[in-house]
Amino acid sequence: MVTYEELIQMALEARKFAYTPYSKHKVGAALLTKDGKVYTGCNVENAGYTPSNCAERTAIFKAVSEGYKEFSAIAVVGGFDSTEKLPICAPCGVCRQVLMEFCDPKTFDVILGTDVPGEEKVMKLEELLPLGFGPSNLEV
Numbered sequence: 001m002v003t004y005e006e007l008i009q010m011a012l013e014a015r016k017f018a019y020t021p022y023s024k025h026k027v028g029a030a031l032l033t034k035d036g037k038v039y040t041g042c043n044v045e046n047a048g049y050t051p052s053n054c055a056e057r058t059a060i061f062k063a064v065s066e067g068y069k070e071f072s073a074i075a076v077v078g079g080f081d082s083t084e085k086l087p088i089c090a091p092c093g094v095c096r097q098v099l100m101e102f103c104d105p106k107t108f109d110v111i112l113g114t115d116v117p118g119e120e121k122v123m124k125l126e127e128l129l130p131l132g133f134g135p136s137n138l139e140v
Contacts, residue, residue, distance in 0.1 A: 041071030
């Protein structure tokens with residue numbers, strides 16, 4: 001089984017591929033499926049800004065496009081290259097909403113990593129998106 005520290009390292013590797021010519025804020029994500037497979041993603045910016053895609057959504061969309069829809073955790077690492085130490089980087093609101101679509105907010109772990117081992121913070125999705133709106137809200 002993949003450890004959270006390994007997920008953070010995979011997110012750090014994915015971050016290297018981020019395309020951020022405008023914000024210079026590089027983010028990497030590593031998404032763990034319930035059966036142990038990992039999908040990584042990085043943020044990809046666009047001059048039009050709104051067509052940009054976050055690292056978390058890149059990882060989720062890659063996994064879903066290959067048939068995976070059950071996840072247990074995601075590690076997110078991000079920050080400016082100019083900083084000496086990466087700070088905690090939390091998913092944006094849009095990414096939290098996309099996670100809500102595919103993940104159980106009570107059991108899904110969001111690992112907010114840094115480049116310093118032991119300084120990560122682990123939260124449940126429901127802590128990051130309290131009273132989130134998801135598929136269960138549309139059940140009749």
